[in-house]
Amino acid sequence: METAAVWGPREFQLANLTMEPAVWAPGLPVAIFGGCLQTSVPSSGGGQLVEHAAATQNDPIEKPAQEFEVGLEMKIQNPIHVFEKAAHEFDADIDMMKVKMHRYPSNIGALGEWHTVPMVVAIGPYHHDREHLKQAEKVKHVAAYHCIRDSGHSVQETYDAVVSVAHDARSLYDKDVVAGIGDDDFLPMMFYDACFLVQYMLSCTPTGSEEMDPSLRSFLDSNDRDIVHDVMLLENQLPWRVVETVMRFRPVPLEEFFTCLKRCLQDRKVREKEPFVLDDSYQPPHLLGLLRFYIVGRSNTKRPPKPETESISFSVSAIELAEIGITLAANKTTELIHMGVKKKGPIFAELSLAPLSLDDARASWLVNMAALELCTIPRFEDAEDEESAVCSYLLLLDMFVDREEDVHELRTKHLLQGGGGLTNKEALDFFRSLQGLRLGSCYVRVMEEIENYRVKRRMWIKVHAFVYKNMRTIVMVISAIGALVGIFGTIRSLKVHAH
Template identity: 65%
Template sequence: MADLTGRSMEPPAAAWPPCGFPADWSMEPLWIPGYPADSAMCFQTHVPSSSSGGQLQQVQHAAAIAPNLAIQEEEDEEDNDEEEEEAQYKMEMEIHDPIQVFTEATHEFKVDIDMRDMKIHRYPASIKRLKGSYTAPATVAIGPYHHGKDRLKPAEKVKHVAANHCIMESGRSVQEMYAAVASVAGEARGLYDKDMVAGIGDDDFLPMMFYDACFLVQYMLTCTSGGSEMDPSLRSYFDGNDSDIFHDIMLLENQLPWLVVKTVMEFRPVPLEEFITYLKDGLQDRKLTEKKSPILDDSYEPPHLLGLLRFYIVGRGNTKRNLLPQTESMSFSVSAIELAEIGITLTANKTSELIKMGVKNKRVLFAEISLSPLSLDHARASWLVNMAAFEVCTTPNFQAVDDEESVVSSYLLLFAMLVDREEDVHELRRKRLLQGGGGLTNKEALDFFTSLQGLPLGSSYIRIMEEIENYRVKRRTQTKLHAFVYKNLRIIVTVFSAVGVLAGIFGSLMSLRRRS
């Protein structure tokens, strides 16, 4: 296997055994599943002879090679001198040939850009203004970015247990499974930020990939029927920490390349349709009694678990922007009060797919903005933020791509546009756009949405702004009439009430006059 630069990506010779044993030792189990790769719980299977004859042969062998040691040392010194001269020559070439340095840097930059969709990204600046609870893991580190932090170390022991059960349930050997992960680890390393993995050697990186993938696969199984026969103690841990684990594995910086997860799944399969179905309606408290499993798109290769779930939660559809009449100007923001004034109401649709958003005309004087409803708590808020961060990192120009590429950002910005006060949040609850009573308070929801105003404008958001402006222009007279009625409704009601009272009084007087 080779990377984009043509370099070999075969696992290093030290990839197995992970305990530092010589490569020519027996391939019998050298590592006890469920324990760290550098643990002392290793054992050798090649046992030297304990007889005196065997010891004598070893002594004789040592004596036989002694005369050659001096010659070998001289050859080693010559080799070292040649290596130093070569390194010095390369350094001088770099100093005297800057074009080569620039060319290499340009090539490396292009490779990074070309692999942008598959990278494990760091948080963009527009997201970093949020609280740490939306961006940092609280229970488990997946991948190298948060690996080794003290608060996350207790979960490392659970990873060993998960690896042990994953191996046993697969019915395959630990060597075969570990070697498979090691074979893709070189490619996986290239998907992380180079500065973050520069100081991590293969002796640490390969076991990290293996343990983290086993942990994720075992957790995914708990969300499906495949986890029904899981070890009770491990299942108890996953169930007891479900919300925290789910929060952590949905963080942008806490991802594992999907090719590593997929490699372990080849040994311990996970019913992905069932797993995605379980999580697809996770943004809403209201669940359908009969869930329809999504049809997996074989053409889509996810970069990681967050990208996989985002793909199916966003949904696909015919979202090509309609050509609307040109207007003199257009506002990229409108308040809920302004919408109400011109006769546009807010409506919660019946789908869980975020892409189903837009403006629909209803009768002559009215229209509605339809959005997928949201049950907002800390976990779902974090989930949405990290999917939006993923969009920002992988889509440099939201207006140059289809709506699907920036749907989450558009969805969040529409909510942010509609709220300026806690009363606006309450109005969204009244309209059933925000659902549930056990999530964020009105103040917390307001703080969350207003903190997202640094997100770039998604194409769905811009399309809806265009549709609002087009509605306003095409129905200028009607919208002005509706705005007048909306602003003066109380006065109009009062006047009509007064007119009704006067009419009643006048009618009574006329009746009395006729009788007289």
């Protein structure tokens, strides 16, 4: 017989929650129930440690061998095996690059803590101990309570399911960070953080929001801007397998969730929303990776033939594009992958990109998506276009701006939309700070398309460039000719009247 019990963070009293006979709450003190002390301690992974120790004793790498001294103090045995072990560990890290929980890369310019540090809630271990995030820890317990109560399952069942995958999740984080965190802290962290994310995703959907507890929904709604900023930080992620485990008990209508967030980079919303279809073939590392996947979209563009020229420029300004007859335009679609040069008649062409409503939140989302690409894809040239689309998109926008006037020009072309958000100077500073990004394959493809346009329309480009550069003079000459024609016409008219 199951017994109604009280569980929660210290003084936090929760009612109507079905419990197993043991009355522990993950990561919290043991409760006194029914006049007797009952305990049920979650597995701490000790078996793994013993297993590892045994393996270490039998490992041939560790067998006695010839010793030699390094420096004055350090002694190691059979050094080639030590180096071999380090190489194996390094290879294992490389193989796991696409699924690891990465730290923010140093090759992106220092953009401030806004792009790396959460404002309200820590997800995972990297920022867990920051003082200004402690208040949200209480909210996580509330989220866990409602998550379990609405699921119809017990705490024990849900927690054990998370623990079954959380041990593997530990290996995905930075070893130096998790080395100082015991399982008694790490496993409850995975549980509470996953419950919080599930409840947050539910709050973003019409169905989940209507059914949610009013108090919890009030907190999530009032802090929505900061929370959505936090859950899209590279250093604030939870392995998706852990989140999926909780969603088995408390399902989230992901189609509704991604329909709400897919167009998050634009203020202009389409009333008639296309039905969203999940791609079951993609296995995301975490929530940021999943959002990036759907915001980027999938490409159906074939790579153009290489330009028939001895050299190719990998940078071109907006003015140079205008000189050769290529205009900038905003795509009707909002997926970032759709960028490229298209013919507009026999002479002109158009370079189109997805529009962007740029404010500080969206700037942070794009930077963290680009950081994810840098961390997970070692060589962009060997990967599909989608794998480096965010880096390509940001570098193309950066290529078009050297002055505040250039940012304003992007607004007139509707590439930058909306009247709020970053000022022209702030937008210019943001784009200028991204020059450390690697050249994505989409970026390279666009440069090749521009070069192909140059090669195939050399004569037209020369004519257009002459007209473009001398437009003011040409207009003045045409105006002068018009004036002279008018004068001659007046003189002729006067002569006719005189006769």
